[in-house]
Amino acid sequence: MTDPAGIEPLFAISHNTLVVACGVAAVGCGAGVIGCFGVLRKRALVGDAAAHATLVGVALAFLATGRRDLPVLLVGGFLSGLAALGVLVLLRVFTRTREDAATAIVLSVSFGLGITLVSGITARGIPGGAGLEQFLLGHTAALTTADAILLAAVSAAAVLLLVLSLKEATLVAFDSSFAAATGWPVAIMDYFLVALVAVMVVVGLPAAGAVLVTALVVIPPVAARQWTDRVPTMLLLSGVFGLASALFGVAVSAVVPRLATGPLVVLAAAFIFAVSFVAAPERGWWARHRQRLAAEEK
Amino acid sequence: MQPPPREPILEFHDVTVAYGRRPVLWNIDLAIDEPCLFGIIGPNGAGKSTLLKAALGLVPLAGGTVRFFGQPFAEVRRRVGYVPQRETVDWDFPVSVSDVVLMGTYARLGWFRRPGPREREIARESLARVGLADVAGRQIGKLSGGQQQRVFLARALAQQADVYVLDEPMAGVDARSQDLIFGVLSELRKAGRLVVVVHHDLRTAAQWFDRVALIDMRLVAAGPTAAVLTPQNLERTYAGRLDLLDELGRAVEERGRTS
Numbered sequence: 001m002t003d004p005a006g007i008e009p010l011f012a013i014s015h016n017t018l019v020v021a022c023g024v025a026a027v028g029c030g031a032g033v034i035g036c037f038g039v040l041r042k043r044a045l046v047g048d049a050a051a052h053a054t055l056v057g058v059a060l061a062f063l064a065t066g067r068r069d070l071p072v073l074l075v076g077g078f079l080s081g082l083a084a085l086g087v088l089v090l091l092r093v094f095t096r097t098r099e100d101a102a103t104a105i106v107l108s109v110s111f112g113l114g115i116t117l118v119s120g121i122t123a124r125g126i127p128g129g130a131g132l133e134q135f136l137l138g139h140t141a142a143l144t145t146a147d148a149i150l151l152a153a154v155s156a157a158a159v160l161l162l163v164l165s166l167k168e169a170t171l172v173a174f175d176s177s178f179a180a181a182t183g184w185p186v187a188i189m190d191y192f193l194v195a196l197v198a199v200m201v202v203v204g205l206p207a208a209g210a211v212l213v214t215a216l217v218v219i220p221p222v223a224a225r226q227w228t229d230r231v232p233t234m235l236l237l238s239g240v241f242g243l244a245s246a247l248f249g250v251a252v253s254a255v256v257p258r259l260a261t262g263p264l265v266v267l268a269a270a271f272i273f274a275v276s277f278v279a280a281p282e283r284g285w286w287a288r289h290r291q292r293l294a295a296e297e298k
Numbered sequence: 299m300q301p302p303p304r305e306p307i308l309e310f311h312d313v314t315v316a317y318g319r320r321p322v323l324w325n326i327d328l329a330i331d332e333p334c335l336f337g338i339i340g341p342n343g344a345g346k347s348t349l350l351k352a353a354l355g356l357v358p359l360a361g362g363t364v365r366f367f368g369q370p371f372a373e374v375r376r377r378v379g380y381v382p383q384r385e386t387v388d389w390d391f392p393v394s395v396s397d398v399v400l401m402g403t404y405a406r407l408g409w410f411r412r413p414g415p416r417e418r419e420i421a422r423e424s425l426a427r428v429g430l431a432d433v434a435g436r437q438i439g440k441l442s443g444g445q446q447q448r449v450f451l452a453r454a455l456a457q458q459a460d461v462y463v464l465d466e467p468m469a470g471v472d473a474r475s476q477d478l479i480f481g482v483l484s485e486l487r488k489a490g491r492l493v494v495v496v497h498h499d500l501r502t503a504a505q506w507f508d509r510v511a512l513i514d515m516r517l518v519a520a521g522p523t524a525a526v527l528t529p530q531n532l533e534r535t536y537a538g539r540l541d542l543l544d545e546l547g548r549a550v551e552e553r554g555r556t557s
Contacts, residue, residue, distance in 0.1 A: 040391065040392075042388075164410060165409075165410065167404060167407075167410075167412060167413075168404075168409065168410075170393065170397075171401050171404055173391075174387060174388075174391050174393060174398070174401075175382065175386070175387045175401070177351075177356055177382050177386055178380060178382055178401065178453070180354075180355070180356055181354040181355070181356060181375070181378075181380045181382075182375060182380070182404065182405040182457070183372075183375045183376075183405055184404075184405075225392060228392060229392045229393075229394070229437035230392055230393070230394070230397075231392050231393060231397075233392075234392055
């Protein structure tokens, strides 16, 4: 295609691509912000268990409705993610399995179940079922404008809820026994924070897929922590890092055909993490190296 | 006319606590009627901290009741300030010293309301009382152990309570911080507050506390410090453990003589 001036445009960016990019960027930003509390409460892997379990709900929602409607599939994913977290709690309480082992069990079993369901659907050639495996690694190219707006709206709502209860969330994450002794419902706050992580994991599915989406709620917060000693600044930075990673993934997968978005998002986040690890003032490797040298000279 | 019978400030009645099936405290009966500096003393694993946690509803009671001012703790939490053990939190957490002290005002603030000028003033005063006004903006991990303990004390002061409950506030704390903390606790007592401290060092216990309770899973003795810290009571509390110390001492002495 040649435009009237006779210059070939490098990329044709459609309106839809633009809206999808913005929506996924909002998801990345929200995941970065919400993920901070998973990391601060030392529950980074809990989101991973929920993420792997979402596949079950996505497949069941598809089987129940027979349509590949994103909102319906995501609601299914959210419910199965929550169910997995419920099983996690029950395993810990009734079998006295340790948290790390319980997480690993729930994660692998629910993922196995999800994969079985999805591959069963694909093998039987149920119409419309062929796209389901895109939830494994993320595939933003298939998103519609309406999908993208929905994802962005849910992310914004999750961030708003967290910012409203920032004081309470910080207190519980920092010192849960003091919080409990002063009358705050620590268990409810914990469920609330985990549920927010589950929400972000679910809306992050199209961007990063069930296998990798947990990286979106873990890597940006850990990178952000390197640069600041304050919770609000950490949330802000983590949001920016998540946004940048998601945008990179969307852009590259839009340009290179058939490249899954998830791995690209994770690689971008890992790059930001590596830079933060080395170059951050005070906590970075380089700064600490300089401090050591200065101390030795004295 | 008779004055109405006064409720004890803090009362444990027949308190039993178990972790799983293993009981850690048996039938504790203890009443503190007057504001004072009260020490809870006993060997490691005697259940001292558990007793405090039971009082604050942080561990469930297997039996018995705990009352503050004659009421269950849940009714009077605002009147009780709490200093947990220092190791229970992550000091690398991204909050500043004054952020932590402000947490003492959160219960009064309630849901969603942010600390305002009044709360900041309370936090500033509390920090000044523990001698940390000049490090208010610093990240908490950059303080010494003694300073960290004083941050926790300042947070309890910001609760503006009538009863203060402290769990091992002198553990791993430098001498200057110990004196400072003890000074603040004495001021609280003079101002008519009850201060209950879990403590494991017998030497300083005798100097500091008005009254003590000796605990080794059961209550051994309670009352004025001089009357309670007798050789017989200590023997019963530390049972075999003081013997062991004596034997060790003798062994070291003998070795010194033979070499």
